[in-house]
Amino acid sequence: MEILPNDPLNSLNQKSECEKRICVIGAAAGGLIALKVISDSAYVKSGKWSVTAYEARTNLGGIWFPSPPVADSYGVPLTPLYDSLTTNLPHPIMGYTSYSFPPETPLFPRAHVVQTYLESFAAHFNLMPLIKFGTTVLDARWESTQWVITLSNGEQLAYDHLVVANGHYHIPRIPDLPGLADWVKHGKAFHSVWYRKPDFLGNKVLIVGGGPSGNDIAAEMCTVSTVVVHALSKPPAADDLSPDNLILRGRAIEFRANGQVIFEDGTVEDNIDHCILATGFQNHLPFLEGSSMINKSMPPDIPPLIPGELFNSTYHIFPLEKHLFPLQTRYPVSSVAFMGLLMWTSPFPLMEAQAHAIVRAFADPSSLDPITEAADIIARAEKLRSAGASTSLAVAKAWVRFVEDEQWVYRDELYEFAGGVGSETGTPPIKVREWEKECFDLRAEMRSAWEGLEKSGKAGEWLKDVGKNGVQDWVDLMYRVLDYARRCSSSASARL
Template sequence: MDILPNIPLESLRDELTSTKRICVIGAGPSGLAALKVISESPQYKAGRWSITAFEDRTNVGGVWLPAPPVDNPPLTPLYDSLTTNLPHPVMAYTSHSFPPSTPLFPNAAAVQAYLESFASHFNLLPLIRLNTTVTGAKWEAPIWTITLSTGEVLPFDHVIVANGHYRLPRIPDTPGLSEWMATGKASHSAWYRRPHNIGDVVLVVGGGPSGKDISAEMCSVAKVVIHSATGTSPEDIGNLKRRGRVIEFKSDGQVVFEDGTSEQAIDHCILATGYQMDFPFFEDSVILASIPPPSPPLPRDLFNSSYHVYPLAKHLFPLQSHYPPSSLAFMGLLIRVAPFPLLEAQARAIVRVFSDPSSLDTTHEAIDIITRSEQLQAAGALTPLQLSKAWHRFEEHQQFDYRNEMYEFAGRSRPSDEVIVVPDWEREMYHEKELLRTAWREVEQRGEAEKWVKGVGEGGVQEWVELMRSLLRWAKQGDPDDTTSCSRL
């Protein structure tokens, strides 16, 4: 494995001017995308670049690699019943499809197997050091010094941050919640794996996919499940109660909601309230852990608000005054996106900036950041906290425009390459993802899933496109003689 020996940094500076060394922190979906794209670059193939990923776990996969919830916080929040909320043809890397006959919305084990297949297919494993944690990353001009759990201290020209953002639980500051947490009356969903008896009345807080899944599962073991999500209108369905945002947790087991109503005698609360962006290997000299000041002008420091990293050119490269923006990149920060193909596009943009730092027009990028800030403010992100929550959140098709922008930017350095454009069917199927998932669940409940996907994909991705279109037609039109068809859901 191509790793520098642990010897004084000064003696290596001359060597580093001829061979650019790239460090990737993490070998989950982001790290694998970076390894794949960079290992196929002309610079890597010519021996002018080397790349090493450091992964603190026993295998690749990141959040998709299961682990029991024994660490604090757990290594992954992966619960047993988790399936993707996107059809896998939309979710997959563009360079590597899921195997033929894979269920349209695969479970976590299938995604983990897919990521292992991706790493094997592109011969990425020799570039990864498993069971090795990056404990420190510090800029010491003109290089980054990376400290490892092995005790090694290694120099790199570039660092790619690919450590994910589903590890450190986010605990709301709702009045009274800290007391519930301290007494074990509330826990974060990071520790949840399957429905189990934690009382007759269970409160689940959070309106995202995990909140919906966990509240539905807990209905099978609890007498009453209260699912709280901001803006939800009160509704009772069997033993499930849907309620709005909790504004207070009282010591007697009572909670008060945003509309003034309350629920009594709650035995336990599960917080499906998300995760914080966390970079424990960086010192304050690299990134400050706080909400950034209002702009313009852009701050001279890089900030991690726990919701976003700011200011980043192209949501990737840090615009600050302490180290070259082209020496560091943050991958996979965007939310509400199809992540894997977007990561490939980001990796292509990174290759261009690493190979030609002048390609990053910092003045133009600063203007783009200010423009986005103004657009979000106009759309209702009025406070610094609201702005930070919205910053990396893309709406509907913005992610596809962003991918095209990354492809176009990356392609300028190699004009002979074919221009990559997101196909229209990806936009179409992403827009229909909720209906597709509802229809697929009905197909599974009928025991017909295997019949639907058998052999699909053997002739290429277009077969999956036709399957999804067929499923949508069935969901929207149904069988006029079938009263249980998806058209009636």
């Protein structure tokens, strides 16, 4: 890009007292914690760094900020948030470690409570002046020594670093299955991004997808449909709590024009009136794809790992050092960080740890070790293959899914890196606590018991004054709820 004498980029490219200018893309949970941690650093407080976030919407919060099911410029709603959504994690392990939910907050809060929490977080740490709302980053490209970004208001600005925190719950993933595109074309199937509440769509409805939204939508549709067929990769055995009009099936493999759907075990369901696809979302980075800063395709098989380019397979961004920093040769590895890509985790505190690691890497690029990280990436690929991911696509799908203790090890390693030898970030050594691990593993039992307490009207009594004395109040409550769940289960077993 040619910079003309009177171009605003000309003055921006001249170093002032600010040594690093940092651009954060997105002001949802990831962007907010990045703003908080970066602005808390000695580098910003001394005036050596500055940080600004750009948010396309009129308020912060991302998926937690509601929007009607109306198409945006990409032809889909701004958020997949449905009316009844509650968290599937108890908020004491969901929230940032630096900021708790208010006392007496329901253990599994509704979406509007999470949105209020994020707004309160931003106000408490004075982040609002750092956010430019209603402003989309249209393009970001590395020019010589800086990132040049083009904004929706026509401005072009230069930054030393980017933090990509635009989320990955926007562009729907529609499975490539025989006949399904025709169902979508004729309005017989739609993605769950459009779903808001259980409306009557016919006597027999199919829900595809076994994630949290698929489970919630299947349960809700049972209240308005005669029959609901729920297709999952690994259908569980029906239990006494399953609605009588719910049928569990395996993976759907073919959609026929006459309303038939074929499943992988050969089962056929006739007379399907409508299908809701809770089939996930794609990684979407249009501001990097237009300028060829990322290759939107499947990366080559590894080993060996030859990090010439960065790839977006739509399932994962690859290869990333520490699941954050792009191992490629087009621009400095430490010049950009991709937040919040990992799944099956407790995302807010995980992104908080990522933010501390980002400050360390931006402050000291030499702290990154591409050779060691490349070896770790190859080792992860081999581990996933040995666990059954036999194709490149299977590896890509599994890459961001953290299982067993992986998220806890990762969080501890990020904090160790952030406050490691030679670090000047002042990051405290925040270790994952044992109750976080235990309560995360038992979250489903806890949620079921909590829903029972809410239905019985007892939840308010259980919440009275909880949280006023700090986090231990919440820990004690979660273990009380788990004990209640076990007692209820024992009583139910005794009645059989």
